[in-house]
Amino acid sequence: MDTHKKMAALNEVLAYAKTSNYYSNRIPQLPIKSLADLAHIPFTTKNDLRSQSPYGLLPSQAESLSQYHESSGTTGQPVSVWYSDKDLDEITSRIATCGVNFNQEDIVLIRFPYALSTISHFMHRTVQKQRGCVVPADSRTTVTPMPKVINLLRNLNVTVLACISLQAIMLAEVAEMQGLNPKTDFPFLRAICTAGEPLTPYRRSLIEGIWGVPVFDNYGMTEIGTAMIDCPSQQMHLFDDCFHIEVLQDDFQTEVNDGECGNLVVTTLRKRATPMIRYATGDIVQVKHSKCLCGASCSFVIRGRKDDMITINSVQFDLYEVEKIISKLPARRFWSVGNWKNHLYLFVEQESEHDMVPKEYIDSLKTAYGIDLSIFLLEKGTLYDRKDPLSFGMEAKPRYYLTEKETQSLLTQIKIF
Ligand SMILES: [Zn+2]
Numbered sequence: 346m347d348t349h350k351k352m353a354a355l356n357e358v359l360a361y362a363k364t365s366n367y368y369s370n371r372i373p374q375l376p377i378k379s380l381a382d383l384a385h386i387p388f389t390t391k392n393d394l395r396s397q398s399p400y401g402l403l404p405s406q407a408e409s410l411s412q413y414h415e416s417s418g419t420t421g422q423p424v425s426v427w428y429s430d431k432d433l434d435e436i437t438s439r440i441a442t443c444g445v446n447f448n449q450e451d452i453v454l455i456r457f458p459y460a461l462s463t464i465s466h467f468m469h470r471t472v473q474k475q476r477g478c479v480v481p482a483d484s485r486t487t488v489t490p491m492p493k494v495i496n497l498l499r500n501l502n503v504t505v506l507a508c509i510s511l512q513a514i515m516l517a518e519v520a521e522m523q524g525l526n527p528k529t530d531f532p533f534l535r536a537i538c539t540a541g542e543p544l545t546p547y548r549r550s551l552i553e554g555i556w557g558v559p560v561f562d563n564y565g566m567t568e569i570g571t572a573m574i575d576c577p578s579q580q581m582h583l584f585d586d587c588f589h590i591e592v593l594q595d596d597f598q599t600e601v602n603d604g605e606c607g608n609l610v611v612t613t614l615r616k617r618a619t620p621m622i623r624y625a626t627g628d629i630v631q632v633k634h635s636k637c638l639c640g641a642s643c644s645f646v647i648r649g650r651k652d653d654m655i656t657i658n659s660v661q662f663d664l665y666e667v668e669k670i671i672s673k674l675p676a677r678r679f680w681s682v683g684n685w686k687n688h689l690y691l692f693v694e695q696e697s698e699h700d701m702v703p704k705e706y707i708d709s710l711k712t713a714y715g716i717d718l719s720i721f722l723l724e725k726g727t728l729y730d731r732k733d734p735l736s737f738g739m740e741a742k743p744r745y746y747l748t749e750k751e752t753q754s755l756l757t758q759i760k761i762f
Contacts, residue, residue, distance in 0.1 A: 346585055346614075352376075354614045355383060355589060362620040364404040367397045372622065383589075388597070388610065388625040391424065394568065399425035407618045408432075415461045416567035426463075426567050427618040435615060436570040437471040439584045444577035444639075445505060445536045445561040451477035452501055452533075456494060456508035456516075457541065459483040463567050464540045468507050477505075484512060491519040499525075502533035509541040510548050510560075511743045514678050515729070517555045522731075528557035536561060540571075542743065543647040545665045547672035549579070564647050566628075569611050569621055573647075576639040583645065587615055591623070592632050603634045606648055627651055629663065653746050655684045657716045662689065664745065670710060674720070675700040679728050681744050683752025688717040690752055692759075694729070695722045723759060 346354070356376040362368040363375070371387055394402070398415075408429035415423040428436075441447065453472045457465035459481065472479050480497055482489040489497075494516060498506065506513065517527040525531075537556060540563035549560050564581060565571035572588050573581045583590060592607040593600060601607035609626045631646040649664040656662070667682050671693060679694040702720045711718050725731065728744060747755065 348380075351589060351614070352379070355612070358612070358614055358616060358620060359386075359622065361404050361406060361616045362622050364406050365402050365620070367393070367401040368404075368620070368622060383612070383623070384591075384598070386623055388623045389621060390625050391627065394424040394624075395422040398422060402619050403427060404616075404618075404620060406616075408616075410618055412466065413461075414463045414466075414567050424568060425619075428570070429618040432570070432615070432617050433467070433470060435587065436467050437474055439587065440467055440471040440563065440571050440574060441475055442576075443538070443561055443563065443574045444559075444579060445538055445575075446577070447472050447475040447477045447505070449476035451475070451504045452480060453477055453505040453507055453538075454480040454482050454494070454498060454501075454503045456482050456484050456489075456506065456512055458485045460485065463570060464563070464565065467565075467571055468538070468540075468563075484508065491516060492523070495520050495523060495525070498531055498534065503531075504533050505536050505538060506534060507538040507540075509743075510539045510544050510552060510562075511542070513537050513539065513552050513560075514555065517552075518678070518731075527555050531556070534558055538563060540565065543649045543664050545668040547668040547677070551672075551677050562647075564645070566626065568619070568624060568626075569613060570617075572611065573645055576637060576641060578638045580637045580639070580641070580644040581647065582637070582639070582641040582643065588612065589614055592630055597625070601632060603632060606631045608651065629654070655682065655689065655746065657684055657687050657689055660714050660716055667691065667745075670720075673706065674702060674722075676722060681728050681747050681755070683747035683749065683755070685749055685752040685756065688719065689714075690756065691718070691720045692728060692747075692755060693720065693722055694725050694727060696725075721759060721761070727755075727759070 359372050360375050363372045377383055408431055410427045411430040412428045414426045455465050455468055459465045469479050482494050520527050536558050537560045539560055544562040552560050561575040563571055564573040573583050575581055589612040591610040594607055606629050609628045609630045611624045611626055613621045627650055629648040629651050631648055633644045636642055637644055654661050654663045671677050671680055676693050676696040681692045683690050700722050707720055
């Protein structure tokens with residue numbers, strides 16, 4: 346979008362947002378003249394959204410409401426987000442441009458949570474708009490435990506599986522427990538669509554290796570809907586007609602340079618039922634300005650939540666960095682990481698009892714990062730319980746990052762302390 350068009354869209358959205366209770370005093374006199382003027386508008390934070398929920402962000406001119414969602418915070422008041430029918434059409438038409446190319450031949454099994462969360466509903470609507478068929482297999486209900494999902498995938502000749510990336514690995518494991526080979530026993534499966542957590546290139550290649558199909562990722566959040574999607578070349582691009590983004594250094598003032606990581610700040614460019622003006626997402630993304638095969642001029646790598654990141658002696662370990670380390674191990678499926686007394690502990694479940702980590706590899710990592718670091722290969726089931734196949738994979742959240750207390754307790758459990 347050229348600057349002139351973007352300024353027009355921004356001014357229209359700002360005037361619209363200003364009719365909400367929350368933004369009425371935060372947005373200055375309009376029109377703004379430049380993006381530099383936009384930078385004077387204060388950030389919207391998750392705490393702001395919490396305090397304004399459920400109605401504070403609704404502009405008085407909002408279209409009639411069609412759907413309600415909440416983002417699942419760990420504490421306190423949830424964040425409320427409303428969508429109009431027009432918003433949903435806009436979001437689904439953008440998801441339809443995904444490299445997976447949903448079509449009328451598709452049977453898509455949706456294995457995201459359905460209750461209050463967005464992505465399952467967005468994906469559901471997109472598939473149906475593209476005239477495909479949906480199998481709603483909610484990941485947080487006992488109606489569709491993992492073995493049931495395996496049966497559905499096989500019996501219905503499902504062509505696309507949509508789920509968080511860890512779930513794709515767990516489903517493969519359940520299939521294997523049943524004596525099936527994910528690569529050959531699901532001949533109709535042609536792709537996997539992931540969302541809900543950052544997909545590192547290491548995990549993408551792990552899942553593609555296990556299932557033998559390409560993986561297409563999708564980035565968004567309850568507050569803004571889907572904002573980026575993988576093109577056919579599996580590069581993540583922004584819907585730049587729907588969002589204006591800033592990727593800022595930790596001073597939250599300076600834009601990062603090409604190739605650098607920064608804090609993602611999003612402004613909706615359409616008159617959404619819940620407009621977001623300079624929403625500080627808490628996510629770290631890397632920007633890459635280079636021409637993609639699909640024609641887009643800018644791609645993004647999602648590095649994860651800033652709050653999750655482990656920092657030891659100024660070295661930052663996000664999901665990307667941790668999985669880079671794990672990608673060289675014989676076991677790569679299930680892991681947790683923790684920091685205990687400035688020592689990085691990586692726990693990885695063994696895939697075979699012969700798996701081991703060469704001492705030279707750990708030494709090379711210690712030298713490269715300049716920190717104390719240990720990797721423990723644990724018996725299968727230590728991190729994710731397999732005893733009850735009905736409950737395996739039903740946990741609401743993956744356990745990637747352990748607190749200090751959890752790290753210490755796991756070290757005690759495996760008899761390191
Ligand atoms: Zn592309």
